[in-house]
Amino acid sequence: MERIKADILVIGGGSGGLSVASGAAQMGADVVLLEGHKMGGDCLNYGCVPSKALLAMGKRAHAGTGTNHAEALDHVRKVIATIEPHDSVERFEGLGVRVISDYGHFVSPTEVEVGGARITARRIVIATGSSPLVPPIPGLDKVPYETNETIFDLEETPGHLLIIGGGPIGVEMAQAHRRLGCDVTVIEGMKALGKDDPEAAAVVLDALRGEGIAIEEDAMADEVRGKPGAIEVEAKDGRIFKGTHLLVAVGRKPNIDRLNLEAAGIETTRAGVKVDARLRTTNRRVLAIGDVAGGLQFTHVAGYHSGLVIRQALFGLPAKARTDHIPWATYTDPELAQVGLTEAEAREAHGDRVEVARFDYAGNDRAIAEGRTVGFVKVMVVKGRPVGATIVGHQAGEHINLWALALASKLKMSAIAGMVSPYPSLGEINKRAAGAYFSPRLFDSKGVKRVVGFVQRWLP
Numbered sequence: 001m002e003r004i005k006a007d008i009l010v011i012g013g014g015s016g017g018l019s020v021a022s023g024a025a026q027m028g029a030d031v032v033l034l035e036g037h038k039m040g041g042d043c044l045n046y047g048c049v050p051s052k053a054l055l056a057m058g059k060r061a062h063a064g065t066g067t068n069h070a071e072a073l074d075h076v077r078k079v080i081a082t083i084e085p086h087d088s089v090e091r092f093e094g095l096g097v098r099v100i101s102d103y104g105h106f107v108s109p110t111e112v113e114v115g116g117a118r119i120t121a122r123r124i125v126i127a128t129g130s131s132p133l134v135p136p137i138p139g140l141d142k143v144p145y146e147t148n149e150t151i152f153d154l155e156e157t158p159g160h161l162l163i164i165g166g167g168p169i170g171v172e173m174a175q176a177h178r179r180l181g182c183d184v185t186v187i188e189g190m191k192a193l194g195k196d197d198p199e200a201a202a203v204v205l206d207a208l209r210g211e212g213i214a215i216e217e218d219a220m221a222d223e224v225r226g227k228p229g230a231i232e233v234e235a236k237d238g239r240i241f242k243g244t245h246l247l248v249a250v251g252r253k254p255n256i257d258r259l260n261l262e263a264a265g266i267e268t269t270r271a272g273v274k275v276d277a278r279l280r281t282t283n284r285r286v287l288a289i290g291d292v293a294g295g296l297q298f299t300h301v302a303g304y305h306s307g308l309v310i311r312q313a314l315f316g317l318p319a320k321a322r323t324d325h326i327p328w329a330t331y332t333d334p335e336l337a338q339v340g341l342t343e344a345e346a347r348e349a350h351g352d353r354v355e356v357a358r359f360d361y362a363g364n365d366r367a368i369a370e371g372r373t374v375g376f377v378k379v380m381v382v383k384g385r386p387v388g389a390t391i392v393g394h395q396a397g398e399h400i401n402l403w404a405l406a407l408a409s410k411l412k413m414s415a416i417a418g419m420v421s422p423y424p425s426l427g428e429i430n431k432r433a434a435g436a437y438f439s440p441r442l443f444d445s446k447g448v449k450r451v452v453g454f455v456q457r458w459l460p
């Protein structure tokens with residue numbers, strides 16, 4: 001058996017693993033990367049990239065440019081093919097990474113076996129991601145169903161797509177398919193977009209319903225039956241939903257089954273590999289990042305984790321994973337974006353000390369000019385600093401960047417209010433929200449009026 005020694009062994013070539021491997025190799029470390037399936041992982045092949053490409057085609061169809069489902073899937077394939085070389089084995093080998101295209105598993109606390117090789121490394125990084133969770137709903141195993149791993153390869157256009165799960169995957173896929181000409185029913189066991197601010201989520205759900213998508217809430221799928229082309233989902237309360245195709249989007253499960261973690265003394269929880277604030281597992285040589293670490297499951301979180309791992313594994317420096325500054329966005333139209341605490345979370349954590357500053361898209365001249373006046377930004381502020389921001393509306397996922405910076409760098413509201421925004425930009429909504437925080441302090445204050453009166457008497 002071949003024996004390989006490395007500084008860093010990365011298991012999994014998705015968003016997190018590839019960032020660690022490329023960063024570490026370019027900084028001079030000896031890196032081995034294992035990828036058992038497709039380089040680029042979920043995000044490139046079955047997640048962010050195809051879903052945003054399909055949504056883009058849905059937008060085109062909605063604008064009247066006559067795109068159909070088959071053309072949209074063709075576009076999805078082309079987008080993946082365009083990005084693929086960036087994540088390819090060739091590129092990584094060019095960076096000096098030894099790539100092994102196979103699944104790896106631990107055989108001891110310090111060794112991983114893959115194919116015919118046994119690898120030891122100073123640090124091992126588990127970056128094996130997650131897979132679609134398929135719940136044990138009676139009958140589901142007897143009907144054809146799609147997940148995010150198959151929906152972008154569907155041969156035929158669904159006549160009526162049933163989607164179990166109204167989280168980000170469910171609602172993004174609902175709007176993309178609806179705009180590409182399918183009937184769509186979302187079957188959500190609790191509240192759709194339930195992890196987001198309910199007032200903002202309602203704006204998205206209203207828009208989706210307005211486009212003809214049925215969103216059924218408090219409808220926990222309890223039984224599935226039927227045959228190809230004629231599928232029924234029955235909810236716990238007896239409601240029955242009929243469609244031609246079924247997409248299951250009820251969350252994720254961590255990819256840990258193949259890893260033989262017991263051999264390495266690595267503990268797990270229901271969410272994934274157990275990690276501490278520094279992303280260390282219960283084996284001190286092994287770290288876990290991205291979806292498999294069971295926290296927020298986003299590509300940019302996997303990327304953020306990779307930076308923390310490089311800091312620790314290459315430079316021996318401590319690095320703590322924060323979550324208070326992590327944004328996320330759901331790329332429906334209108335978009336929904338969040339960073340930090342929602343209004344409810346902020347009130348729970350800070351009580352009466354929270355002030356909510358708010359500005360509506362309807363008050364922004366560019367939004368009026370573009371006919372995109374639906375939505376708002378609200379910012380949760382404690383002692384002059386933002387602790388969270390919610391934006392729903394046109395390009396909310398872009399506009400949240402500013403608040404992500406503000407939270408990451410602990411900026412004050414005065415920094416945002418003091419920024420000069422180009423007129424007429426949509427992004428000015430953020431400055432106006434900060435302005436809304438200060439206006440009562442300036443315009444409703446007797447003290448300010450007294451000072452102005454005094455100065456005016458003395459100014460030449």
Ligand SMILES: Cc1cc2nc3c(=O)[nH]c(=O)nc-3n(C[C@H](O)[C@H](O)[C@H](O)COP(=O)(O)OP(=O)(O)OC[C@H]3O[C@@H](n4cnc5c(N)ncnc54)[C@H](O)[C@@H]3O)c2cc1C
Nearest residue numbers: 012014015016036041042047103104129290291297298299
């Ligand atoms: C439909 C959908 C849409 C999404 N949209 C967004 C979005 O818009 N924005 C966003 O930020 N996030 C989005 N996400 C989430 C995002 O895709 C994930 O958070 C991200 O891919 C996680 O990266 P990762 O590196 O942890 O795992 P992955 O990217 O899944 O990579 C893990 C890799 O490890 C490999 N692997 C597993 N086990 C082994 C083993 N034993 N040996 C070797 N290799 C192994 C797998 O084959 C895989 O390639 C979306 C997800 C889905 C499903």
Ligand SMILES: NC(=O)c1ccc[n+]([C@@H]2O[C@H](COP(=O)([O-])OP(=O)(O)OC[C@H]3O[C@@H](n4cnc5c(N)ncnc54)[C@H](O)[C@@H]3O)[C@@H](O)[C@H]2O)c1
Nearest residue numbers: 165166167168169170188189220221249250251297329330
């Ligand atoms: N834009 C983005 O960044 C983006 C897009 C898609 C996915 N993602 C990532 O992927 C993760 C997974 O997304 P998801 O939408 O699959 O999961 P999710 O956990 O966010 O939502 C799943 C939904 O399914 C519902 N559900 C569970 N069991 C059910 C049942 N039996 N019947 C009816 N409803 C049921 C839940 O109540 C929940 O609302 C997200 O949390 C996110 O991290 C991100």
